[in-house]
Every structure is written in structure tokens, then in C-alpha cells.
Amino acid sequence: MSLSLIRLGALLRKEFIQMRRDRVTFAMMLAVPIMQLLLFGFAINTDPKQLPAALVAPVQDRFTRAMSVALENTGYYRFVAPDATAAEAERLLSQGQVAFVVTVPGNFGERLLRGESPQMLIEADATDPAAASGAISTLGTVGAQALRRELGQPASSAPGPEIVVHRRYNPEGITQYNIVPGLLGIILQMTMVMMTSMALTREIERGTMENLLAMPATPAEIMLGKIAPFIGVGAVQMLVIIGAAGMIFDVPFIGSPWLLFSGVLAFVLVLVLLGYLISTMARTQMQAMQLSIFIFLPSVLLSGFMFPFRGMPGWAQVLGEVLPVTHLLRLVRAVMLKGAQPGDVAGHFLALAIMAVVLGTLALFRFRKTLD
Amino acid sequence: MTAIPETAISIHGLTKSFSGRKVVDDVSLQVAGGEIAGFLGPNGSGKTTCIRMICGLLTPDAGTGTVLGLDVLRHQRQIRRQVGYMTQRFSFYEDLSIEENLNFVAGLYHLPRQVVADTLADLGLTSRRRQLAGSLSGGWKQRLALAACIMHKPRLLLLDEPTAGVDPKARRQFWDEIHQRAAGGMTVLVSTHYMDEAERCHRIHYIAYGRLVISGTVAEVIANAGLTTLTVETAEPGQLAARLRRAPGVDQVEPFGTSLHVTGSDPAALRAALAAHDATGTAAETSLEDVFIRLMGQSDDNIR
Known part of the structure; x- marks a missing residue:
């Protein structure tokens, strides 16, 4: 079998045409690296001042x-x-x-x-x-x-x-005390958003959406039906990670477990709503995946998980405040390591609640009740 | 539930465009209660789009109408509750079992569990109820889809090419079922490519390139077409057919084994054309297919 340039040319042409037709993917391939390079290049500073x-x-x-x-x-x-x-x-x-x-x-x-x-x-x-x-x-x-x-x-x-x-809170300066509770937020962010972002695109790709829409389920019912199971999945993930944090990494747990659980559940609710919003926008599962990653990167880099939050310039801190994981990280560290009381973390609960309402409303608004 | 309305579907001037292309153009349609209406037309003629507008899955760009007495523009939700819609492609969950799919549908329509058990028994699927829907053959998938669509006893059933890819025996069973339902008062609008299925409908509506071309009973449609068909026996059908197709006064030549069905709109010109090629024809009945092929050709000309 020899390598035929004509056959290769035909294959290349087909790939380029398909790439060009999939506008979202194409835009993400070009715009995302530039945007993220500028964003993270200017935002990240490992030696925070002020x-x-x-x-x-x-x-x-x-x-x-x-x-x-x-x-x-x-x-x-x-x-x-x-x-x-x-x-x-x-x-x-x-x-x-x-x-x-x-x-x-x-x-x-x-x-x-x-x-x-x-x-x-x-x-x-x-x-x-x-x-x-x-x-x-x-x-x-x-x-x-x-x-x-x-x-x-x-x-x-x-x-x-x-x-x-x-x-x-961490007299020996042990990095795990900071990273392991943070990982709780990051792991949940990755799995929850990605799983729920496929919720509707899977129905569309398998052709079951048309039937679902023809039957008398309301958009709110469909949304709740889609996200509720994942809240359960998130709760299980939380227990696994917190258990591992205590048993394997010896991270202290000073605060109230109930405060932590309710905080993490609020965070999971925001995540599944975010994922569901993505699924109302993406046309294919591939696009849903790309959008999830697009949100995942700043969540790691700008939330205070990987680099100090206070080291970032003001505009990047504002951006960081809008990320749900930023509030979860502060909440988890405050409750686990500092033994914070409900009053101390009320602001983070409020921020997460506002995000849940905004994302849920947007998702219902974006949901297409017809095939138009 | 109220009694069957006089007209189940009454739409006027329905129009829908997708990215500037008119897919459905000024379609008006009446379907009486309890009637089986056939929706015919070539691929891409707008049948599916029309059905989706009727059941409220697409919003028309223009036009008005009522379905079961409800406004198609304002009461899409209420319409969906009373209509059963079977999509062209199997659109139940292949990774759910037969019973799980039916339970899902029953839940969405607030139906008691007993309805699912009855439906499984009717289908003869009680013993296979735990089988995944994805592993069913085409014919069984179609029966499952139909059963799921009529579980909530809709007053109007919309079927989009329900028998595509289904063997003749299953098709016959399917049509028997449809006729039983219609006798029970259910109105049915069914789109199809098959002429034998069109002939099983009370009335047919032919749509081409988004426009409704003709409506009526099968007999009316054939009579209105004004076509004459002759059967020609010949030893060499292939060659004769090729020559006749070029002859003036001959619209269509269809080989059937050793005979040809020759159709034209002017009987005298048709006989003259046959005589010119040393062939004689005996009068035959014009079939629905002959009419449709002619209609398709005409609409084609109009578009160009």
C-alpha cells in the first residue's frame, strides 16, 4: 500500500470542510488559547502584595x-x-x-x-x-x-x-491542608459541570428530544429531572473526598460538618445548573465538553486554588468572585481549618444562592420548548 | 373529554421557512374527526415540518388554524396533551427496557401503572418487558412507539412515516391497528411514501415542495388527474419503453414484467403514439402511483 497524495488530499479537504462547518469548535480553537493566555498571564502572581x-x-x-x-x-x-x-x-x-x-x-x-x-x-x-x-x-x-x-x-x-x-490554622505550613479541601471544589467542578452539560445534548443527538418535547413535561420539570440525580452524585463525591482528606491526608476538620455539607450542596446545585445551562446552548456533546473545559480552567487558576487570590490584579479578582468555586474554597477552608460559624460564611452562601437563581433562570429561558 | 369535534384539524395558510428557504408554503388542510388522513409527498416536501407545526413542536411563520378546537399558535401545550405523535425516527430510550420506556411515558401523562401492564399485554410483550428497547427489531420498535403514543388515549394521532423499514406483515398489523383506533373515534394523520398505504386512508393530501397539490379521496384524486393508462404486452419491454418515453403524448412508461403501463393525459394522442410504434394497448386502471409520479413531475416544473 503506497501513500497516495490524491487520497490524502481528499481526506484533508474533507477534514478542513468539517472543521469550518463546526463554527463553535473552530472559534474555540482560535479564541480560547489567546484569551486564556492573556487572562492567566496577567492575572497570576505567586508573590501576592498588599x-x-x-x-x-x-x-x-x-x-x-x-x-x-x-x-x-x-x-x-x-x-x-x-x-x-x-x-x-x-x-x-x-x-x-x-x-x-x-x-x-x-x-x-x-x-x-x-x-x-x-x-x-x-x-x-x-x-x-x-x-x-x-x-x-x-x-x-x-x-x-x-x-x-x-x-x-x-x-x-x-x-x-x-x-x-x-x-x-496550619502552624506547620502543610500544603495538603490547603490543597486537599480545595480539591474538593475542583473535582466537583470538573465532574458535575461536565456530566450535566451533556444532559440535553445527549437527548438531541439520540433523537429523543423531539419525543420528549411532544409529551407534556414542562421545562422546569425537565430541568429538575435532569439535575437532581447529579446532586446525589455530588453528595457522594463530597463524602468520599472529605473522608479521604481526613484519613489519608490527615487534614484537620475543626468546624461543623453540617455547615460544610450544606455549603458543598449549595455549590453542587450551582454546578449542575451551570452544566445544564451549557447543555441548553451546546448543539453536540463535543461542544458541551469544550464549554465545560472553558469554564474549568479559570476555576482552577483564578479561584485561589492554585495561585494566591490576593496576588491577582483587581479585575482578575472581580472575575474570580464570579466563579462559584472561589466561594466554595473559602467556605471549605474556613469551616474545615478555621472552625468558622454560619455567620462567618453567610456571604459565600449568599453568593452561591444568587448564582443558582441566575443560572437556573437563564437555563429555563434558554430552553427551547419547540424545535424551532 | 368532549365529543369528537366535526373537524379535528383545520389549518389555513400555514407557512414555515428555515434559513430563508420556504419548507412549508401556504398549506391549508381539513381533517374530519375519526378520519384517517394520508399525507403524501416526496422526500423533503415538508410533511414532517407540517406535522410538527400541527402538534405544536414548531411555530408557524404565518397561518392560522385549530387542532381539536385549540389554536395552533396559542395553545401548543394543551394540544400536546391531547395529541399522540410518533416521530419518524425511533425516539424512545434505547438504553431503557420496554417496560421502563412505557413507565416513563405513563408518568409524564399521569397514567396509572395498570395502563402499562395492559399495554404490554396488548403488544404481547409482557414476557420481554425487561428487554432493552435498543435491541428490538425495526418492526417491534415501531409497535412499541405506537403503543407508547396511544397509551394516553389521544384524540388525534400524528404518525410520521411510521412504517419505514418495517416488513409487510408488520405493516399490515400496524394498519389494522390504525383502522381499529379510527373506528373507536381517534383521528389519524399519517405521512407515507407507500401507495398501498395511501389507498388505506379515507382521504389523502399530496404535498410537494412545501405546497399542497391535491386533496381528496383516492378515487377523487385519480379521477381528477384525468389520466388514461393502457397496458401494452410486448416481448421486449426495455426497448419499447425507451422508445415510447420519447414519443409525444406519452407521459409515463412503467415496465411491469413483460408488460408496460403507458400513461398520458390525452387518450387519442396516447393511442396514436402506441400505433406509431406498432404496439397496441388495452385499457387499464390508472393507479395512484401513476397520478403521483405525474404530480411530482409537474411540481418539479413549477419550481424550475
């Missing part, structure tokens, strides 16, 4: 001011709560509103002036060890230098203030 911090200092004097200015000058810290009480700061840290809490005791300046070596506490949210590491590494030297400058002491003279760093 991390929000709270300052707890009952007595605000020149030392506390010098300290906060010096920390802000490093570019890593931004004091969003410059005069918080200890309780407020604890709440902000637990809700993830600040990444650091700097606590300066009331007699700090006094003891420093007496030539003693007072302690100052910096608590870091170490649920994502990578995100906090850069900021923590600059702490000791910068803080000490600033105070010595304020005292007029040479840099080398002793004794100086002692800076104590607490890595909260």
Missing part, C-alpha cells in the same frame, strides 16, 4: 505608627483595620477579611524605652501557606529595623523587640 492586615494596639504611639508604616512600605501589608480590638481582629482573620493581625501590647513602647525586649505578635492566616510565606519572611527584619530606627539605636545593638509569628 495583603489586608489588622492592627491591634490599645495604645497607638510613635512605635506602632513606625511599625505599621514600615510594614506597609514593604508592599506586602495594607492595614485595612488600623485600630481593631482583639475580638474584631480574630473575627476578621477567621472570615478571611484580613490575612494578618499585628498585635502590639499596651506597654510595648514603655518597655522598649526602658531598654527591655517586649514581644509583638503577628498572626498570619496560613490556610494557604504559599500566599503568606513572602510576607512572613520579610517580617522579622523589617519590623525590628523600623523600631530600632525609631529608638535611634544602631541596627546591631541588642536587646531589640521580639517579634513572634503565629501561623494560624
Whole structure:
């Protein structure tokens, strides 16, 4: 059998014609790489700066001011709560509103002036060890230098203030503590959206859609019928992953399991609705698959799963806030690692609820009741 | 349920275009209650599109009409409840068993489970009810589809080429079933390519290139066509047919074994053409097929 160029040419022509006819695939082949390259290229930054911090200092004097200015000058810290009480700061840290809490005791300046070596506490949210590491590494030297400058002491003279760093929620900085709960969101995102995105396209491809539409089922009934089984599948996946997180990876589980389960179920509901919306738009299962992947990539890269959320520029953070998995990641980490209370994660529940309503409405609106 | 309405289907000027091409063009159609109406026409003539508009699966671009007294434009949902529609392609779930498919349909129509059991018994499928629908032969798939479509006792049954790919025995059984249902008051609109099936309908409607060409009983359609058909016995049908096809006054020549069916609209011209080729014909009945082939040719000319 020889290679015939004429036969090969015929095969190539046919492939190109088919590629051109499938406009969605063609557009995705060209547009998606460019879009994602620009999006992720500019958005991802593994050394986040301008991390929000709270300052707890009952007595605000020149030392506390010098300290906060010096920390802000490093570019890593931004004091969003410059005069918080200890309780407020604890709440902000637990809700993830600040990444650091700097606590300066009331007699700090006094003891420093007496030539003693007072302690100052910096608590870091170490649920994502990578995100906090850069900021923590600059702490000791910068803080000490600033105070010595304020005292007029040479840099080398002793004794100086002692800076104590607490890595909260994950004292050993174990990466699995961050990644494994995150994987719960990512795995669910991948399987749920992809499975439900085939829901209607499969009916269309097999020719059963015409019959389904001819029978008296309403669009809402069809949608609920399609998504409900997958909510069950999602619940099983959740139990498997959480079980594995505890048994294999020794990830601590401090918070309420019920809060976690209801959060994950809300997330699964959003995912299946998203998948169903895709299935109302895609014409073939192939297109549904491509659209799912198109949404999956930013969910991994811009949600704070793989790279620190606070490292991204503002526009990318806005984009990240719209991704359901972003809210799930924060919710899961808050409940599992920080023992967050319902009030702490209410915002994420609200965000997921809004997404569910919007996606469900869009899907019902997009659903074609006729074959037009 | 109300009594059978006088007219089950009454549509006027139904029109539908797909990407600028008129697939159904100004079709008007009346089907009386309890009647079996045949919908005929070549492939791509708009039969399926028409049926889909009647059962509310497609929205007409123009036209008005009622189906079972309900407006085709405004009451699509109510129409779907009272109509049974059997699609051209088998559109039940091949990965569900026979019984599971019927249970599914019964659930959508709020039918009690007993209806499924009765339907399985009627079909003679009770023992095979756990077999996957995908593993059924063409004839059985068609019987299953029909059973599923009439389980909710629709007042109007729309069948889109129901017997394509079904053997003659199964087709006969199928038509017996249709006639029984019609006798029970169900109205049936059935599209088909087969002339023998057209002849089983009370009235036929012929559609070509989206336009309704003729409506009437089989006898009316044949009489209105005004065709004369002669049977010519010949030893060499192939050669004679080739020559006659070119002769003036001859519209169609169809070989049937050793004889030819020669059809024309002018009896004198037809006999003259035969005489010119040393052939004699005996008068024969014009068949529905002869009429349709002529109609198809005419519509073809009109389009060009």
C-alpha cells in the first residue's frame, strides 16, 4: 500500500470542510488559547502584595505608627483595620477579611524605652501557606529595623523587640491542608459541570428530544429531572473526598460538618445548573465538553486554588468572585481549618444562592420548548 | 373529554421557512374527526415540518388554524396533551427496557401503572418487558412507539412515516391497528411514501415542495388527474419503453414484467403514439402511483 497524495488530499479537504462547518469548535480553537493566555498571564502572581492586615494596639504611639508604616512600605501589608480590638481582629482573620493581625501590647513602647525586649505578635492566616510565606519572611527584619530606627539605636545593638509569628490554622505550613479541601471544589467542578452539560445534548443527538418535547413535561420539570440525580452524585463525591482528606491526608476538620455539607450542596446545585445551562446552548456533546473545559480552567487558576487570590490584579479578582468555586474554597477552608460559624460564611452562601437563581433562570429561558 | 369535534384539524395558510428557504408554503388542510388522513409527498416536501407545526413542536411563520378546537399558535401545550405523535425516527430510550420506556411515558401523562401492564399485554410483550428497547427489531420498535403514543388515549394521532423499514406483515398489523383506533373515534394523520398505504386512508393530501397539490379521496384524486393508462404486452419491454418515453403524448412508461403501463393525459394522442410504434394497448386502471409520479413531475416544473 503506497501513500497516495490524491487520497490524502481528499481526506484533508474533507477534514478542513468539517472543521469550518463546526463554527463553535473552530472559534474555540482560535479564541480560547489567546484569551486564556492573556487572562492567566496577567492575572497570576505567586508573590501576592498588599495583603489586608489588622492592627491591634490599645495604645497607638510613635512605635506602632513606625511599625505599621514600615510594614506597609514593604508592599506586602495594607492595614485595612488600623485600630481593631482583639475580638474584631480574630473575627476578621477567621472570615478571611484580613490575612494578618499585628498585635502590639499596651506597654510595648514603655518597655522598649526602658531598654527591655517586649514581644509583638503577628498572626498570619496560613490556610494557604504559599500566599503568606513572602510576607512572613520579610517580617522579622523589617519590623525590628523600623523600631530600632525609631529608638535611634544602631541596627546591631541588642536587646531589640521580639517579634513572634503565629501561623494560624496550619502552624506547620502543610500544603495538603490547603490543597486537599480545595480539591474538593475542583473535582466537583470538573465532574458535575461536565456530566450535566451533556444532559440535553445527549437527548438531541439520540433523537429523543423531539419525543420528549411532544409529551407534556414542562421545562422546569425537565430541568429538575435532569439535575437532581447529579446532586446525589455530588453528595457522594463530597463524602468520599472529605473522608479521604481526613484519613489519608490527615487534614484537620475543626468546624461543623453540617455547615460544610450544606455549603458543598449549595455549590453542587450551582454546578449542575451551570452544566445544564451549557447543555441548553451546546448543539453536540463535543461542544458541551469544550464549554465545560472553558469554564474549568479559570476555576482552577483564578479561584485561589492554585495561585494566591490576593496576588491577582483587581479585575482578575472581580472575575474570580464570579466563579462559584472561589466561594466554595473559602467556605471549605474556613469551616474545615478555621472552625468558622454560619455567620462567618453567610456571604459565600449568599453568593452561591444568587448564582443558582441566575443560572437556573437563564437555563429555563434558554430552553427551547419547540424545535424551532 | 368532549365529543369528537366535526373537524379535528383545520389549518389555513400555514407557512414555515428555515434559513430563508420556504419548507412549508401556504398549506391549508381539513381533517374530519375519526378520519384517517394520508399525507403524501416526496422526500423533503415538508410533511414532517407540517406535522410538527400541527402538534405544536414548531411555530408557524404565518397561518392560522385549530387542532381539536385549540389554536395552533396559542395553545401548543394543551394540544400536546391531547395529541399522540410518533416521530419518524425511533425516539424512545434505547438504553431503557420496554417496560421502563412505557413507565416513563405513563408518568409524564399521569397514567396509572395498570395502563402499562395492559399495554404490554396488548403488544404481547409482557414476557420481554425487561428487554432493552435498543435491541428490538425495526418492526417491534415501531409497535412499541405506537403503543407508547396511544397509551394516553389521544384524540388525534400524528404518525410520521411510521412504517419505514418495517416488513409487510408488520405493516399490515400496524394498519389494522390504525383502522381499529379510527373506528373507536381517534383521528389519524399519517405521512407515507407507500401507495398501498395511501389507498388505506379515507382521504389523502399530496404535498410537494412545501405546497399542497391535491386533496381528496383516492378515487377523487385519480379521477381528477384525468389520466388514461393502457397496458401494452410486448416481448421486449426495455426497448419499447425507451422508445415510447420519447414519443409525444406519452407521459409515463412503467415496465411491469413483460408488460408496460403507458400513461398520458390525452387518450387519442396516447393511442396514436402506441400505433406509431406498432404496439397496441388495452385499457387499464390508472393507479395512484401513476397520478403521483405525474404530480411530482409537474411540481418539479413549477419550481424550475
